[in-house]
Amino acid sequence: MKNVLIIAGKEIQEGLRNRWVLATTLLLAALALTLTFLGSAPTGNVGAGALEVVIVSLSSLTIFLVPLIALLISHDAIVGEMERGTMLLLLSYPIGRWQVIMGKFIGHVAILSFATLLGYGAAAVALAVTEGAIDSSSLTAFGSMILSSILLGGVFVAIGYLISALVAERGTAGGIAIGVWLLCVLIYDMALLGLLVVDQGKTVSGGLLNALLLANPTDVYRLLNLGSGTAGALSGMAGVAENAALGPAALVAALVAWTLVPLTAAAMVFSRREL
Amino acid sequence: MNASPTVEITGVTKTYGKVRAVTDISCVLREGETIALVGHNGAGKTTLIKLMLGLIGPSAGTVRVLGEDPAAGQFAARRRLGYLPENVSFNMSLTGRETLGFYARLKRAPLDSVETLLHRVGLTGAGDRRIGTYSKGMRQRLGLAQALLGRPRVLLLDEPTTGLDPALRRSFYEIVADLRADGATVLLSSHALTELEGEADRVIIVNRGVKIADGTIEDLRRIAQLPTRIRVRYSDADASRMDEWIGRTGAWRRINGHMLEMDAGPEEKLSLIRRAASADAPIADLDIVPPTLDELYAHFLGSEAATR
The missing domain is CATH 3.30.70.120 (Alpha-Beta Plaits)
Structure with a gap:
């Protein structure tokens, strides 16, 4: 366990040094603040709390941005270190390969958590200052939005490691990472929507739809944050979510599974890899 | 020499797909011995060193380092092992001192040894500079410093003097001599035998993955009858x-x-x-x-x- 923490500490140190942490935090904060103030204009008309509007906007932002950032930091983690030759030296030390992966994972998720917490937290604070009191249920929803955003980040960090452990060159890892991002964020939903429209509810049952939604971690995240309560009504996701009938517990479990399976696979592939 | 063996390689073959990197090599390295591993680029020197480190497992035969199988995933032996890879590289954004501290923690070596080693390789003044600003020779010296962490009993140095100027090379060999006096096994690999003149007790020559000579330079001269x-x-x-x-x-x-x-x-x-x-x-x-x-x-x- 100590080795894992040593690696995690080094990843965080490197992230701070090469400005990854700074850049990510600033990017998320800037976008979150922009969305907050642009999005707060219509609140009077829809009768929702200002924070709910922000949750909907930030969730949509997260779906695009957090997987991209996570893949950017993680796709290089194994193959990049191998290409640069630093992995060879590291593995000659008394440390197991799974410890290297776990340490990197903790470090990278810590960087993402810091950026998300600070970036989105800035938006919440700004809103509280300008709009005054925010009720506690909105705060809970906001808090769980941040937590699930971090979880979504963890999913894509793990997927990035799996890509990184499988390929032989950094460029390939980068290409595959972009492909995975496009697939999860854009193509999958368009294809699913197209399928539902064409099908007209004849063959795609509720169960199949559930499975299809769980098969894409960004959809799981979307259902989790936009599927219920005021946010659901605002985002128009409530209709899908009601049909999908997946509780928050099942959705969180799906995200955890989406993290653990690629992470374990990455550790296994990496252990067998010859240097 | 009756010193106890630190590295024992018996009948080791390593194949990558259809390529035979190393074919049926056996050798024993002992305490307090400095051994030169000489061969052309691609002769199998790095493969042999990786086998001793347990980074790869042999396709046939056995490797034992300090009494352990290095590929078995037990790390007691690795704590007493120092390795300097060919073309050593580090994360460019960290400083030399931070990097050495990181490796010292991994090896559970006392953190004050970081200062001692920085001084020993002549990097005390550059310790707080980013490694990205280091010259090739400075990186090589930092590489040597990390290999010396934790008073290793076996040192595997892969082409250690490439990129060092003559003065640095001399101070490098002084450090090697200290280690030998301390009873450590030092394996130096090189693509030219001349590089190692007077530094090695024994020479092992490999070519295309096969060991073709093993003995002191005097032995080899006698055998060769040149x-x-x-x-x-x-x-x-x-x-x-x-x-x-x-x-x-x-x-x-x-x-x-x-x-x-x-x-x-x-x-x-x-x-x-x-x-x-x-x-x-x-x-x-x-x-x-x-x-x-x-x-x-x-x-x-x-x-x-x-x-x-």
């Missing part, structure tokens, strides 16, 4: 007398109008020198060039190719 080159010079005035003298003494080659040369085998060498140096010989100067390590190395590579 001729010594004898070269004589004469002045123009003696040119006429030379033809007669050559006729008496043997198969000299003419290099130019002033110089003759001959390759003498070990048994005829002494008598030839006596004749050339005798008072009646019409020569102005005499040079004796023993076979260089490169010629010795080429001889072993050549004889191995001939038996193939």
Whole structure:
């Protein structure tokens, strides 16, 4: 366990040094603040709390941005270190390969958590200052939005490691990472929507739809944050979510599974890899 | 030498797909020994070192380092192992001191040894600079410093002196001598035998994954029976007398109008020198060039190719 923490500490140190942490935090904060103030204009008309509007906007932002950032930091983690030759030296030390992966994972998720917490937290604070009191249920929803955003980040960090452990060159890892991002964020939903429209509810049952939604971690995240309560009504996701009938517990479990399976696979592939 | 063995390699073969990187190599390295592992690029030196580190497992045979199988995933032995990879590289954004501290923590070496080692490799002043600003020689020295963490009993140094200037190379070999005196096994790999002249107790030559020689440099010279080159010079005035003298003494080659040369085998060498140096010989100067390590190395590579 100590080795894992040593690696995690080094990843965080490197992230701070090469400005990854700074850049990510600033990017998320800037976008979150922009969305907050642009999005707060219509609140009077829809009768929702200002924070709910922000949750909907930030969730949509997260779906695009957090997987991209996570893949950017993680796709290089194994193959990049191998290409640069630093992995060879590291593995000659008394440390197991799974410890290297776990340490990197903790470090990278810590960087993402810091950026998300600070970036989105800035938006919440700004809103509280300008709009005054925010009720506690909105705060809970906001808090769980941040937590699930971090979880979504963890999913894509793990997927990035799996890509990184499988390929032989950094460029390939980068290409595959972009492909995975496009697939999860854009193509999958368009294809699913197209399928539902064409099908007209004849063959795609509720169960199949559930499975299809769980098969894409960004959809799981979307259902989790936009599927219920005021946010659901605002985002128009409530209709899908009601049909999908997946509780928050099942959705969180799906995200955890989406993290653990690629992470374990990455550790296994990496252990067998010859240097 | 009766020192106890630290590294034992028995009948090891390693294949990557269809390529045989190492074929049936056996050797034993002992405490307090400095061994040169010599071979061309791609001869299997790095593969052998990776096998000793347990970074790869052998396809056949066994590797034991400090009594353990290094590929078995037990790390007790690795704590007493130092490794300097060929073309060592570090994360460019961290400082030398931070990097060394990171490796010291992984090896559970005391953190104050970081300062000692930085001083020992002459990087004290550069310790707080980012490694990205280091020269190749400084990176190599930092690489050596990390290999020395935790007072290792076995040091595997892959092409350690490439990129070092002569002064650094000398201080590098001073450190190696200290380690040897301390009882550590030091394995130096190189693509040229000359690089390691006078530094190694023993030489192991590998070519295309096969061990072709193993012994001290004196042993190898004896086995190779390489001729010594004898070269004589004469002045123009003696040119006429030379033809007669050559006729008496043997198969000299003419290099130019002033110089003759001959390759003498070990048994005829002494008598030839006596004749050339005798008072009646019409020569102005005499040079004796023993076979260089490169010629010795080429001889072993050549004889191995001939038996193939």
